Amino acid sequence: MPERVRIAVDAMGGDLGPRVNVEGAVAAVSRDSALEVILVGDKAEIERRLAAVPAAERASLSVQPASQVVEMAEVPVQAVRSKPDNSMSVGMRLVRDGKADGFVTAGNTGAALAAALFELGRIEGIRRPALATLMPGVSGSYLLLDIGANADCRPQDLVQFALMGHVYAKRVLGIASPRIGLVSNGEEESKGNELTKEAHILLRGSGLNFVGNVEGKDLPNGLADVVVTDGFTGNVMIKTSEGVASMILEILKRQIARSWRAKLGGLLLRPTLKAAVAHLDYTEVGGAPLLGVRGVVLVGHGRSNAKAIASLISAGARVARQGLVAAIADGLKENASIGNQVA
Amino acid sequence: MPERVRIAVDAMGGDLGPRVNVEGAVAAVSRDSALEVILVGDKAEIERRLAAVPAAERASLSVQPASQVVEMAEVPVQAVRSKPDNSMSVGMRLVRDGKADGFVTAGNTGAALAAALFELGRIEGIRRPALATLMPGVSGSYLLLDIGANADCRPQDLVQFALMGHVYAKRVLGIASPRIGLVSNGEEESKGNELTKEAHILLRGSGLNFVGNVEGKDLPNGLADVVVTDGFTGNVMIKTSEGVASMILEILKRQIARSWRAKLGGLLLRPTLKAAVAHLDYTEVGGAPLLGVRGVVLVGHGRSNAKAIASLISAGARVARQGLVAAIADGLKENASIGNQVA
Numbered sequence: 001m002p003e004r005v006r007i008a009v010d011a012m013g014g015d016l017g018p019r020v021n022v023e024g025a026v027a028a029v030s031r032d033s034a035l036e037v038i039l040v041g042d043k044a045e046i047e048r049r050l051a052a053v054p055a056a057e058r059a060s061l062s063v064q065p066a067s068q069v070v071e072m073a074e075v076p077v078q079a080v081r082s083k084p085d086n087s088m089s090v091g092m093r094l095v096r097d098g099k100a101d102g103f104v105t106a107g108n109t110g111a112a113l114a115a116a117l118f119e120l121g122r123i124e125g126i127r128r129p130a131l132a133t134l135m136p137g138v139s140g141s142y143l144l145l146d147i148g149a150n151a152d153c154r155p156q157d158l159v160q161f162a163l164m165g166h167v168y169a170k171r172v173l174g175i176a177s178p179r180i181g182l183v184s185n186g187e188e189e190s191k192g193n194e195l196t197k198e199a200h201i202l203l204r205g206s207g208l209n210f211v212g213n214v215e216g217k218d219l220p221n222g223l224a225d226v227v228v229t230d231g232f233t234g235n236v237m238i239k240t241s242e243g244v245a246s247m248i249l250e251i252l253k254r255q256i257a258r259s260w261r262a263k264l265g266g267l268l269l270r271p272t273l274k275a276a277v278a279h280l281d282y283t284e285v286g287g288a289p290l291l292g293v294r295g296v297v298l299v300g301h302g303r304s305n306a307k308a309i310a311s312l313i314s315a316g317a318r319v320a321r322q323g324l325v326a327a328i329a330d331g332l333k334e335n336a337s338i339g340n341q342v343a
Numbered sequence: 344m345p346e347r348v349r350i351a352v353d354a355m356g357g358d359l360g361p362r363v364n365v366e367g368a369v370a371a372v373s374r375d376s377a378l379e380v381i382l383v384g385d386k387a388e389i390e391r392r393l394a395a396v397p398a399a400e401r402a403s404l405s406v407q408p409a410s411q412v413v414e415m416a417e418v419p420v421q422a423v424r425s426k427p428d429n430s431m432s433v434g435m436r437l438v439r440d441g442k443a444d445g446f447v448t449a450g451n452t453g454a455a456l457a458a459a460l461f462e463l464g465r466i467e468g469i470r471r472p473a474l475a476t477l478m479p480g481v482s483g484s485y486l487l488l489d490i491g492a493n494a495d496c497r498p499q500d501l502v503q504f505a506l507m508g509h510v511y512a513k514r515v516l517g518i519a520s521p522r523i524g525l526v527s528n529g530e531e532e533s534k535g536n537e538l539t540k541e542a543h544i545l546l547r548g549s550g551l552n553f554v555g556n557v558e559g560k561d562l563p564n565g566l567a568d569v570v571v572t573d574g575f576t577g578n579v580m581i582k583t584s585e586g587v588a589s590m591i592l593e594i595l596k597r598q599i600a601r602s603w604r605a606k607l608g609g610l611l612l613r614p615t616l617k618a619a620v621a622h623l624d625y626t627e628v629g630g631a632p633l634l635g636v637r638g639v640v641l642v643g644h645g646r647s648n649a650k651a652i653a654s655l656i657s658a659g660a661r662v663a664r665q666g667l668v669a670a671i672a673d674g675l676k677e678n679a680s681i682g683n684q685v686a
Binding site for chain 1: 479534537563572573586588595601607619
């Protein structure tokens with residue numbers, strides 16, 4: 001039986017609002033009897049939506065009122081500062097005060113990062129928390145970080161990202177000795193920009209299982225389990241991937257519409273295409289863990305539906321059960337050189 | 344009738360060597376009666392391969408001996424310096440001395456850049472030449488630069504890339520007022536790293552048709568005609584695109600092999616899938632122009648076959664006929680602020 005765990009959910013987060021967050025929470029508790037979900041946000045609206053929930057699930061759900069909401073388009077730091085009772089900050093405080101074991105949101109990513117820094121703070125020794133995500137590959141996935149928390153990084157930050165990714169891959173993904181790759185513009189050690197050339201040298205001496213520079217063209221083939229880069233490049237990578245995948249599906253759709261033969265082929269292939277799309281579907285994966293803050297925080301896609309919210313909550317429960325925050329702190333202590341680089 | 348033009352070809356360049364370069368040259372001259380091709384490399388080997396070429400094509404082909412070759416795996420600057428008679432440097436000298444109107448190679452990209460800087464030099468006012476490529480979109484393509492010549496850039500370099508891209512799009516692609524986009528991690532002006540935030544401000548004041556920050560997920564939809572970024576990010580973008588496209592095709596292939604229904608659908612869809620792949624095929628596009636040096640230089644993919652070499656040569660002829668180098672120099676003079684930023 002899984003360990004008892006309490007996850008706070010931003011009921012106001014995401015493009016689709018409270019409905020999908022409440023539905024997702026109901027789905028998550030119905031499949032995990034040791035999970036308790038605290039819905040954070042507009043009390044009246046959440047309770048109205050909970051009225052029809054069966055008693056079995058209702059018993060695992062509670063409400064934490066929060067009177068304000070950070071909108072998707074708001075400037076993160078400003079919004080979080082000017083709205084102290086926003087659902088994200090309130091949810092993070094539950095984590096800070098030991099009333100929840102983790103917090104998940106499909107809201108404004110920048111605001112989640114800002115609220116986490118204000119309410120939870122950084123793990124001692126970590127200079128910059130990083131946002132990570134599981135990227136799909138041909139026969140497995142790999143953890144990519146940072147995908148947007150830090151547009152400008154120092155070489156030492158990339159080493160800390162590698163350590164945090166190492167701990168995540170080991171604890172949450174169950175990989176015994178995670179292979180760490182560094183995004184570069186060529187596999188050779190001599191390739192890179194100033195940032196990655198220096199980071200390469202530091203990673204070689206880090207004691208981690210560093211497999212060297214990796215290129216985007218090879219990543220889907222499973223060259224590394226954890227791939228580190230600065231938040232600007234990582235963000236460009238995930239958005240470029242999204243763009244290429246949409247483009248290919250759109251081109252296929254247009255080509256299929258061109259002839260009867262192709263239309264028939266497309267009809268026969270429909271389940272196959274659906275399976276291929278599901279393989280690339282981020283809603284199946286869970287969310288992006290924010291690593292390096294003193295608490296479990298996962299951010300989901302703004303377009304999350306109820307199914308994606310349920311995955312996000314389950315992923316949050318899994319991460320919390322693995323004691324990730326303590327494991328990262330321990331990893332820093334064990335590997336003093338990586339922690340000391342913060343000084 | 345097109346203007347008479349002479350293109351020097353690196354006969355030794357690329358993974359497949361002289362055979363594909365000679366075959367590509369024959370194909371290129373056979374479809375362009377005003378094109379003359381100078382094959383640069385191992386004289387004996389090239390002439391042996393030319394022996395069977397029909398007289399009509401043979402009359403448009405000549406040989407320039409070069410006794411050395413830069414291999415794909417060599418360190419560029421070192422290789423070019425230690426092998427003064429390599430086929431790239433010899434070909435570039437033909438351009439420098441007015442004996443050829445352009446040079447194309449499927450060889451080592453870094454070596455092509457180094458040889459171009461040594462033999463041709465930069466256009467006055469340009470600090471850093473950049474490598475550009477046409478990226479496929481859903482219904483058109485866009486020019487992306489820099490894709491790897493400069494791993495570290497200053498904001499002013501990105502403005503010069505924008506100007507060179509503007510001139511290329513206008514002259515070679517025939518776009519009256521090319522829309523310039525800046526790769527960033529968000530569309531908002533406030534998004535970016537230190538480099539792009541400064542470049543954004545400079546581009547706003549550049550007099551170019553700057554449409555603001557663009558994200559990889561939107562690029563295939565034709566938001567901009569010219570997209571600028573530093574050579575590290577640009578290189579990561581093209582390689583990530585390549586990786587995602589291969590992964591999707593591989594996943595489709597595996598899914599199709601799973602059931603008889605899917606196999607039949609796949610059979611019916613075969614021409615459609617082929618057309619979709621052709622849409623994404625870089626061998627159809629030509630090559631990557633190196634912008635900012637005093638001469639026309641295009642670099643093709645190392646894996647180029649004869650068809651790709653023929654496209655590369657035709658693209659070189661097109662660029663040379665449009666007087667690109669003079670147009671970039673004129674563009675710098677007309678827009679003094681962009682030229683002056685070099686100081």
